[in-house]
Amino acid sequence: MKSAVKIMFLSALFAMCCLPGNARAYEYQGVDIRGFISQGYLQSTDNNFFAETEDGTSQFNEAGINFSAEVSDRLRLGVQFLSRDLGTIGNNEVILDWAIADYHFRDWLGLTVGNMKFVHGLYNETRDLDMVRTFILMPQSVYIEAWREAISSIQGAGLYGDLGLSDMGSLSYDLQYGTVNLDSDKGAARLLEDQWPFEGMGLLVDVDSIDVDYTYAGSIRWITNLEGLILGGSTWGYQFEADATTLLDTTNPTAAALLQNNPGFVDLVGPLNAYGARFMLSPSEFGVETVSYTASMEFMWRNLVFAAEYMRTTYNIEFRNSPLFTTLEPVLSANGVAVQDGTIEVDQFSSVGYYASLAYRFAPWFELGTYYSVYYPNEDDKDGKERVAKGLDDQDHRGWLKDIALTTRFDVNENWIVKLEAHKMDGSAILLGADNPAPEDPAEDRYEEDWYLFAAKMTFHF
């Protein structure tokens, strides 16, 4: 079924690209049809960036097609299908990116129902659209790749509008409430697995399913009367539960000792599973509550665009596995981890990230852009030493990621764009353990602190 959808999707895109005439939007009986296809290539000197980038990978693409129609003066319907791939994320499955019914009562009040693009910062809604921005990769401080699918679109209802402020410019607002379908094999699940703090003890986890209780998002933008200056603020929040399989890796010396020294532990261990020397334990649950705030500014002056954003996200995470944690309580307590009623509550922590970017269009066909982006997964541990002390990581540079990016964009013609981009990275935060497995030789480092990432991308759109 999925293959059939993929074939139909690609056929439709291909047909649109091959139709005679200019490659602009097509209209069929009042329905506008637009689309895009991007293919990229990623290569890193060290560390795998959400795909096997150390070896170089072309598993980096996006394609979308949308249909929209104005049913009446006030009612608009639209739908977009999207397929994307980044390493193990996406795998070119065709998904419903957005599908909306939009009723525009007044300029200051509109109602959207369905699956809407998620508002966050200045550019989250357009992050799938390579053709509308200078950069290939968005600054990871505010637009983290692992969170991308989690804040791509929201199923529910939203209010939006534009309010004139007379001499002070105007105000745009968006309020959204609903839920999100999160897949257990995509970025958010991988990120959650990376938060699991017991890997060093030989306890591994694999998220099976995620059930989102609620999601909300809100955004306000002040289009000031200083020409080209936009100031904005946005927030979003999530509450979800995840079920996960817990595994005990007996090749890990700590795990082997646990098994030997805790008689009660043996009762928890199931049969040896397909992974080899790993035993399946009773399932674990995650409870996650997260709230994020972003402050944004954008200034356009002629061919220059300057943007800067700051994001702070607070996490409350609970791990629940009553049989396991109760049995391990003495061991965990000795390591400073408190267990209550079979639950481990991680101290609330906040990540912070910020960036400043500059882009200049030198010619109708050439644009140059750069940004500096900084991300700390825990604002109270910016040097990463605490996470090492707690045994969460072996390397302190997992506590930050500082990225200097330089991009060139070439608009070959109205429909084709080519981009080249280089990143100088300092730190290894946001990289996922699933993409960077621990080396067999314990003397080898799992992550490198200083590394480079190169990206190339070609986009066709109509």
Next chain:
Amino acid sequence: MKLRSIPLIARIVLAGIVLSAFGGFIVPAGHAASEVMVVANDSVPVESLSRDAVQEIFLGRKTRWSDGQKITLATLKEGEEHGDFLRMYVGKTPHQFKNYWKSQVFTGRGKAPEAFTSPDELAEFVTNTPGAIGYLPQRAYQNQLKSLMIE
């Protein structure tokens, strides 16, 4: 891949800048504006607009005239008048304006304005479409369509 790849990227970047400069394609910081007038269909119930209102209309933030009639946008695809109008009244370059509307369309937020290759086509569309607003070279189209005064 090792660090030796970086100079290659840097060379491509520099080559792009140098080529643009020597090719004479560097976007001029500013030039004498062509005479552009804002025109509207006869049904439009206003005679003048503020500059801010023109900006809000062409960015889709104001979608109705004071009598409730829907505003229909008409733009030129390219040309000197197109660039001058956008710079003077919308505060964007043609590239930024195009990107803005692509963002609206591809995120389900709006329908792109009608875009015409020639001023004649635009004039005909505005004349025949209730609620339409557009812009034309002043010299060639003066007194042919209803023009709006920009305050």
